[in-house]
Amino acid sequence: MCLAIPGRIVEFAAEPSFAVVDVTGVRRKVNVDLLRPDGLAVDDWVLIHVGFAMSRISAEQAEEQLRLLTMLGEATLAAEEVEGYQFE
Amino acid sequence: MKYVDEFRDPQLIRRTADEIRRLMEPGRHYRFMEVCGGHTHAIYRFGLEDLLPDSIELVHGPGCPVCVLPMGRVDDGLALAVEHGAIVTAFGDMMRVPGRRGSPLEHIARGADIRMVYSPLDALKLACDNPDRQVVFFAIGFETTAPSTALTLRRARSLGVPNLTVFSNHVTIIPAIRAILDSPDMRIDGFIGPGHVSTVIGCRPYEFVARDYGRPIVVSGFEPLDVLQGIVMILRQLREGRAEVENQYARVVPWEGNLPALQAMAETFELRPYFEWRGLGFISQSALGVSAAYADFDAERRFELPGVRVTDPKAAQCGEVLKGVLKPHRCKLFGRECTPEHPVGALMVSSEGACAAYYNFAHRRARLEEDAAPAPAAAAG
Amino acid sequence: MRSAGAVRFRDPQIEMAHGAGGKASRRLVEGLIAPLLGGPLLGPLMDAAVLELGAERVALTADAFVVRPLRFPGGSIGELAVNGTLNDLAMAAARPAALVVTLVLEAGLAASVLEAEVRAIAAAAERAGVGVVGGDTKVVEHGKADGMYITTTGLGIVDPRARLSPAAVRPGDRVLLSGPIGDHGITILLARGELDFEASLCSDTRPVLPFVERLLDVAADGLRWMRDPTRGGVASALNELAVDTRLGVGLLEEMIPLRDQVRGACELLGLDPLHIANEGQFLAVLAPEVADAALAAVRATPGGEAAALIGEIRTEPAGAVLSTAPYGGARIVDMLVGDPLPRIC
């Protein structure tokens, strides 16, 4: 229900609550007050919604998800071999 | 695009779709509700239904803030510009939503000062730049968007901006999910939980879905792989006889949500005793008004509003579609009186609205398929 | 004698959407303007009318330019006004013979701004080797014309090799796109400054005639249809083709050239790049046997390196455009409804 897009922090603005984020070359100043306790740093990736950084994106979790998805595919292939491609 | 393209990988998508097929019990028909309009949009935008077996039916939920806004509230917002001469600011999503005397865009054409903003902070800036005008932010959205309004209110107060007010139409998702679960014609096997709302409220608030109603709910992201993996996780739960809250979207959604966001909302908003949702009727404790502490910034307190309830045209079946009881193209008005150009209901306006998504991305295909197979086996759950 | 057709336009007032190049624009033209003005000379609703005058086929077109801001990265209203009309002629395979320029100026417009735009008009016309042979200037009250509006009328001679006709479009024909989409529309949106986005994007305004000439050299017999996807974008142009021919257009999403920055801006704002305006691109439908040669010819022309074959004509879905993603999911691509509005949901 809400459009939110990942962007990379490229610098912190002079105003304390703001940082500049980059989305494939498009830049905008966004408010980062919602993430301040986490100790944000340049090159962190955040999820942007209506000019606010909503959440910090976890590289580890993203990798883990992709790993699971890859394994899941392999599990499927293995299972199909066992089951003799009955789902083909 | 990092964190986007990886999750659109064609090979992984195909494999995940295969896994879905593998997990299905033969002969069983599944009905899953995607609560969030963002998912509805993604499903059609990415053509995900093409990848799913016919026996999985996706039911579109109420998580579209524009769709659930009753027409009377749209009229109230427009009255702020027309009767009170305020600059009304709103997201682009609102611009085509019909009020009784037309949409915001039509009001602009007649001279009302209504401006589109990307962020509520832009409304604040406008107020600072126009000190002699009243500026109202027409706030819509679920818990994802409410914190940004909350922080804008805080800023307005700390900067001492006297001419900005918020017309709050923020709503909360949990009571809507409960209303759906309580509705007598509910036949949902599992829920694809809203990803972005959960960045704020976390995953705990959904526990009642599993505990009290015995339905799996998987908080999911919005890329094709996210949605498909969410479905895999629901199917696994069903297969293993589990009903739990799971988080597919852990790269973005912390289990506990966002505490500063919840604090800002608690400070600037208060739960309304009840609020009318289009199609779902009055739901208690389901919406946020500006809190007493921020009364000076509340458009409903500062301005006299018409507050007239407007009932939808009789033939419009937005309520049934919102509850997932009716497929959009089965509404009597769909594609005839009601099109994205001349929307009768808001579901036809927002690109998250089930009717618009259906119309834009799918209906002609649906029609073609029906033409090809004259006796569609209507999915009897 | 011309008899006026029935007016079917029922909208109570004119909205911005009626000028945005999507469905509302088409409804206005087809429902009100064409029925009342459509004489024997006003043929299919093409960008330029083609008239037989003696032995020559002559193309005639007019276009009005309203743009805010007047100057933007990569161009300005003056350059746009010339290129836009030349491109409408080029889409009829016509070489420009003369231009007429009308200026509507707002009282209070700085003379230096006007001078810059007139220079831009002159430079663009000279680059294309066409003369400005006449025009008119009017001034309206302050606050009435966003600085200035420009109308250009172009007259061109149709290349005798051209055999363009939507009726010749067949299933199996290929769709060629000349380069990355959305640059102009996104540049203008960002240049207005209201969104506070920054990007190093430029408008793609340019004349496309050099590409068309190369197409005529290598593929004249197989070149069936052309259109520059300006307001309303590629989606609207292809939908009009689909409706007019009662055929379907199948697009392969990954083949559509798109700059990263345009994609980023579209993702952020919830816009579909296929709906965004272009001012220096064109679409062509080509017979399958000439498509590869046509693509090579466009790519070999400076500025055409990113051209691509983005899809094909099919029988289904008749009257609609279907875009298929690499993983097999497909979606209908509809015409733009109203102006493209950024969204947050």
Ligand code: SF4
């Ligand atoms: S087609 Fe229109 S009236 Fe019918 S449910 Fe959808 S939005 Fe409501």
